[in-house]
Amino acid sequence: MIPITHFLAVSACIFCIGLYAVVSKRNAIMILVGIELMINAAILNLVAFGRYDRAEYGGQVFALFAIVLAAAAVAVGLSIILMAYRKYKTINPDQITDLRD
Amino acid sequence: MYEFAPQITPIIDHIIDSVRSFRPELAISIAFIGTIFCSLFIDKYWKQSSFSSFLIGIVAAGYLTYTQNVENLPVFFDMLRVDSFSQYARIIILFGVAIIGLYIQQYGSYQLPKKRLGDIYAILLATTLGLHLLTLTTHWIMAFIAVEMVSIGSYVLVAYFAQNKKESEAAMKYVLFGSTCAAFMLYGLSLLYGFTGSLDFTSIAQMKGMIAAPTILSTLALLFVFVGIGFKLGFVPFHVWTPDVYEGAPTPITAFLATVPKVGAIVLFSRLILAWTASPFYFGEVTLHFLCFVAIVTMLIGNLVALRQQNIKRLMAYSSVGHTGFLLLAVLSYVHHEPEVLFFYLSTYILMNLAVFGFIMILEKQTGSANLPDYSGQGKRFPILFTALTFAGISLVGLPPTSGFVAKLLVFTSIFDLYQTVDQSLYLYLLIVGVLTSVISLFYYLKIPMYGFLRQTTPSKPADGVATNSHIVYGFALFFTLLLLLFGLFPDLLLDFFRQP
Numbered sequence: 001m002i003p004i005t006h007f008l009a010v011s012a013c014i015f016c017i018g019l020y021a022v023v024s025k026r027n028a029i030m031i032l033v034g035i036e037l038m039i040n041a042a043i044l045n046l047v048a049f050g051r052y053d054r055a056e057y058g059g060q061v062f063a064l065f066a067i068v069l070a071a072a073a074v075a076v077g078l079s080i081i082l083m084a085y086r087k088y089k090t091i092n093p094d095q096i097t098d099l100r101d
Numbered sequence: 102m103y104e105f106a107p108q109i110t111p112i113i114d115h116i117i118d119s120v121r122s123f124r125p126e127l128a129i130s131i132a133f134i135g136t137i138f139c140s141l142f143i144d145k146y147w148k149q150s151s152f153s154s155f156l157i158g159i160v161a162a163g164y165l166t167y168t169q170n171v172e173n174l175p176v177f178f179d180m181l182r183v184d185s186f187s188q189y190a191r192i193i194i195l196f197g198v199a200i201i202g203l204y205i206q207q208y209g210s211y212q213l214p215k216k217r218l219g220d221i222y223a224i225l226l227a228t229t230l231g232l233h234l235l236t237l238t239t240h241w242i243m244a245f246i247a248v249e250m251v252s253i254g255s256y257v258l259v260a261y262f263a264q265n266k267k268e269s270e271a272a273m274k275y276v277l278f279g280s281t282c283a284a285f286m287l288y289g290l291s292l293l294y295g296f297t298g299s300l301d302f303t304s305i306a307q308m309k310g311m312i313a314a315p316t317i318l319s320t321l322a323l324l325f326v327f328v329g330i331g332f333k334l335g336f337v338p339f340h341v342w343t344p345d346v347y348e349g350a351p352t353p354i355t356a357f358l359a360t361v362p363k364v365g366a367i368v369l370f371s372r373l374i375l376a377w378t379a380s381p382f383y384f385g386e387v388t389l390h391f392l393c394f395v396a397i398v399t400m401l402i403g404n405l406v407a408l409r410q411q412n413i414k415r416l417m418a419y420s421s422v423g424h425t426g427f428l429l430l431a432v433l434s435y436v437h438h439e440p441e442v443l444f445f446y447l448s449t450y451i452l453m454n455l456a457v458f459g460f461i462m463i464l465e466k467q468t469g470s471a472n473l474p475d476y477s478g479q480g481k482r483f484p485i486l487f488t489a490l491t492f493a494g495i496s497l498v499g500l501p502p503t504s505g506f507v508a509k510l511l512v513f514t515s516i517f518d519l520y521q522t523v524d525q526s527l528y529l530y531l532l533i534v535g536v537l538t539s540v541i542s543l544f545y546y547l548k549i550p551m552y553g554f555l556r557q558t559t560p561s562k563p564a565d566g567v568a569t570n571s572h573i574v575y576g577f578a579l580f581f582t583l584l585l586l587l588f589g590l591f592p593d594l595l596l597d598f599f600r601q602p
Contacts, residue, residue: 008295015288022281031277038284045291049298058300059291062242066287069249073283076253077276080260084273087266093277096270099345101406101415 007048015041028081028091032074039070119176122183125165125191126233132158133226140219151219152206156199158226162233163195179301180240182372187236189444189599190368194236197361197451198229200577204353207574208462212351213262221261225357228254235365239372241290241300247369248286248329251362252279259358262351271349278342279332286329292322303376311384320387327391330373333366336399336429340422344410347418352465355414356458359421360451367428371435371443378436392429393527397534400426404538407545413461414471416545417454420497423542424450427512430535433528434515441599442511448595449496449508449588452581456493459578460486463571473548478558480550486575487553489582494546496585499539504588504595509539 014037021034043063050059085091120127135154143150171185202225209218231250238244256279260272294300296319297310311319331339347355374392378385403423410416428446435443461471463486468475480487496505513532520528588595 011291018284028273028277032280035277035280035284038281039287042284042287042291045288046294049291049295053298058242058298059294062245062290062294062300065242065246069246069253069283072253073249073256073276073280076256076260077280080256080269080272080276083260083263084269087263087269093273096273098267098270099274099349101344101409 004048004051007044011041011044011048014038014044025093028084028093029078031093032077032081035077036070036074039066043067115175116177118174119181122169122174122176122181125162125169126230128162128165129158129226129230129233132161133223133230136219136223136226140217140223144217144219149206151222152202155202155222155226159195159199159202159229162229163192163199166191166195180243181234181237182239183237186372186440187368189440190236190364190447191233193444193448193451194229194232194361194364197364197455198225198232198357200455201225201353201357201361203577204356204459204462204574207571208351208353211466211571213264216262221258224254224257224261228258229361232361232365236368238369239301239303239376241293241302244369245283245287245290245329247365248333249283251333251365252283255279255358255362258354259346259350262354267349268351271346274349275342275346282328282332282339285325289322289325289328292318293326296322302373308380308382312380312382316383319384323384323387323391330366330370331395333362334370334425334428335363335422336395336425337402337422338398340399340403340425343422344415344418347421348412348414348471352414352458352462352471355417356455359417359454359458363421363425363428364447364451367432367443367447371432374432375436390527392433393531396426396429396433396531398426399423399429400534400538404541404545408541410545411473412471413464413473413476413549416473416548417457417461420542420546421454423538424497426538427509427535430516430531431512433519433531434512437515437519439515441596442515444599445504445511445592445596446508449504449585452585452588453493453496453505456578456581456585457490457497459574459581460490460493462574463578466571473552474556476549476552477556478553480553481558485579487550489579490553491547491550492582493585494549496589498543498546500543502589503585504592505585507589507592509535 018034018037018041022031025031043066046059046063050057053059081091084096088096132154136151139151139154166188169188171183171188173184176183202222205221209216228251231247231254234243234247238247256272256276259275263269263272296314297307299306301307328339335343347358374388377388400423403419403426407416407419410419431443431446464476465471468479492503496503499505499509513535516528516532
């Protein structure tokens with residue numbers, strides 16, 4: 001049996017990689033991929049912790065719901081990025097800056 | 102599998118019993134399906150059918166919520182908490198959503214007469230369902246689903262009308278920022294679940310787990326969770342999306358973003374703060390200090406940055422950030438058992454914002470701009486509108502005789518009482534910053550009548566020849582202003598409603 005710390009270490013790494021992809025923004029699609037990685041890190045955590053919750057399976061259920069919600073959010077996000085691309089002909093967030101103080 | 106067999110009857114009985122407490126939300130769900138059906142099949146023959154279906158659903162949900170039996174029964178295995186606290190919040194939410202639906206209908210009829218609006222009502226209803234769940238739950242799974250329902254619905258609402266560059270940019274920034282915050286929240290929740298093994302934040306298991314967990318990690322998890330709630334509430338430092346999205350979104354959608362999601366989020370936040378500060382352990386302290394610190398910074402930044410805004414929607418965005426700070430103060434007074442203060446502030450806040458955004462819709466339509474310098478001298482053209490807008494502004498500042506004054510007075514009194522009983526200097530700082538920022542806010546809210554009445558008329562372009570009228574929006578906005586004055590003079594009318602058990 002793999003100890004739980006291994007899972008936590010992997011998920012923390014995935015979370016940090018996702019966060020790096022979000023922060024070093026060059027491409028809106030890559031930001032969405034980064035967000036997806038962060039969510040998957042959380043899901044991995046939930047399933048790993050869920051092993052110790054044999055009574056209610058809260059972690060497993062939460063993981064399922066999180067997967068569905070992440071898919072919905074990404075679908076909306078992709079369509080909005082597509083719409084922005086039609087207007088700007090770019091999806092680099094650094095170049096889409098009409099709204100600012 | 103077989104171990105469930107003897108229990109299956111009580112489980113089914115419980116679920117069937119729970120459905121009875123879930124009727125307002127069922128009404129919204131049915132209206133959601135009905136609105137989609139109308140927009141697909143009946144809108145061809147009768148253009149307003151989807152709007153009517155939306156309105157019927159909201160009114161039915163409002164009636165069912167009002168007559169609901171609130172006995173704090175366990176609903177759906179304690180996933181939902183049906184109490185009077187959530188009942189008042191849901192009535193406020195339904196009121197706000199109904200008015201915003203009306204604004205959207207009017208906006209669509211004069212701005213985009215060709216565009217099909219049926220779907221937007223369906224999305225609005227789905228978002229309302231999410232808001233209802235947000236006010237009802239103390240369970241993290243439910244809370245996360247509700248937050249995401251509201252978020253995804255709001256992304257679509259912002260993007261739905263997008264016709265020019267600004268609108269699509271606002272939608273894109275909103276969706277990227279919002280999804281990142283949701284991911285942070287989910288990671289924080291997974292850590293909380295790992296420390297405690299429980300997903301109900303009022304449960305004893307969660308308290309015990311938090312006490313046993315290492316301090317640094319549990320503080321980190323708490324902060325991650327607050328990222329998600331902070332995004333929905335828009336407090337500093339998660340407010341950076343507000344000015345851009347509020348400016349870029351169509352005005353009725355801005356009115357939506359500024360009002361109802363905050364009610365849902367603040368109710369969830371209040372429950373959380375109430376559950377966690379009740380325990381005398383360190384994470385109660387952490388939450389309380391976090392709340393006070395964030396409230397101070399939010400009031401300061403929101404009101405100071407608003408001073409140099411020239412776009413009225415951006416100005417309202419920073420004003421709503423500032424008001425979030427005051428709402429956090431009202432949460433503190435809720436924690437000390439004065440929920441009517443919180444509800445009075447919330448309902449006043451919603452009335453003020455609905456009135457102001459109604460006026461902004463009309464001004465935008467008449468002058469074709471949301472920049473304050475373009476309103477120079479328009480006070481002579483629309484004297485009643487600018488007078489009413491000035492009253493709404495006075496209410497936002499918190500001056501008598503408006504209900505904004507009463508709301509702020511109640512909050513400050515309750516914080517002062519708190520300071521005298523607990524004698525922590527933290528509360529005194531909160532009070533000082535609150536009063537100081539109220540004074541600062543006077544300068545920027547009064548910029549609107551200053552431009553309207555005192556500046557000379559610029560040779561403005563004439564009103565574009567849109568023939569349809571917007572009397573309904575105008576009438577409602579004026580009515581809300583009158584209500585603000587009424588509740589300012591007779592606050593007991595509203596307070597008694599929230600006081601009845």
